[in-house]
Amino acid sequence: MKLHNYFRSSASFRVRIALNLKGLDFDYIPVHIARGDHRTGPFSAISADMLVPMLEDEGERFSQSMAIIEYLDETHPEPALLPSDPVGRAHVRALAQSIACEIHPLNNLRVLKYLVKELKLDDAAKNAWYRHWVREGLLSFERQLAQHPGGTYCWGDTPTLADCCLVPQIFNGRRFDCDFTGLPRTMAAFDACMKLDAFQRAQPSQAPDAEA
């Protein structure tokens, strides 16, 4: 298995967590997104969407982090990253999508570049944008967690796809000094995840292409 990846990419981080939780070995192939290597380098010749992460497995190329994690869960079922019942699966997928569709797309690198280059935002306005969507999104995430019975992680007592999405979002938010107050369930799930080796080893600072 080959994982095309960038240490700081949240979506890449999600897949690293899932691979670690499953105990799967993989070759790490760095793609320097901040330098634009996804659009000009050899990666652009093999990736249709020119986005990381991309997973190569069994002669196929897979993109989109949530789709990759579901693929890993179907092909390597233990430990399961989704509940066994349709209701639980729907809620876990919704939690993951609350981050992957409502927060992260607004704050990824190409959007921040557009804000600066095309809209001429200064740093303060760019950071306000960033923090606004993280804060709104996490408050919504917290309300969703509060609707469901308690558990150690986002859903129950084992990490799921939802935790694979939450943890990179918190890391990202910390880089931009976001406000995490008033999020007891969310931050408890984050803290529980970070006690696990699979999450620790997946963090950006531990990636082969990590920069200071």
Added chain:
Amino acid sequence: MKLHNYFRSSASFRVRIALNLKGLDFDYIPVHIARGDHRTGPFSAISADMLVPMLEDEGERFSQSMAIIEYLDETHPEPALLPSDPVGRAHVRALAQSIACEIHPLNNLRVLKYLVKELKLDDAAKNAWYRHWVREGLLSFERQLAQHPGGTYCWGDTPTLADCCLVPQIFNGRRFDCDFTGLPRTMAAFDACMKLDAFQRAQPSQAPDAEA
């Protein structure tokens, strides 16, 4: 089954298509998003994320359109909206997420409001933003379709989750006069979908809360 919905919401439209493809009856409960009823009305009291669509079924409340569609596919398997093999499922989910995570989040109503109210963009700059992300996203979508063997729809010869996401995105793009040239596979899939009654009946103009 109750579907909380707004005629013009792309994510709502996705779920209407899936329900129609499955031949499922549902009560349509309108939530006037443009007027802000999702944040102040009775909907806000029962919805944790205050987003449409929300599906009520079997005493549970489900949010996030892709999660809802997967739930419907698991609980009402025929006709299937995802392929039967893990590789096919991964590719269909990735196509759906290419729209739901890469295009639509940048162009939904609350983002456009932020551009106008907080960033003081004029109409031209707002429309340029909108068209930029639709264009970039659909060019990427087209490259992804081109990598896979041909079919009537986005994936193979029956509509899938990917088509449920594509069609509302094209409708949305048309409202903002986006450029759809050079997208042969994408537009062929769209046209094939629109020949089906399930897609026709789901379109915004046919919704009970449609406005001119």
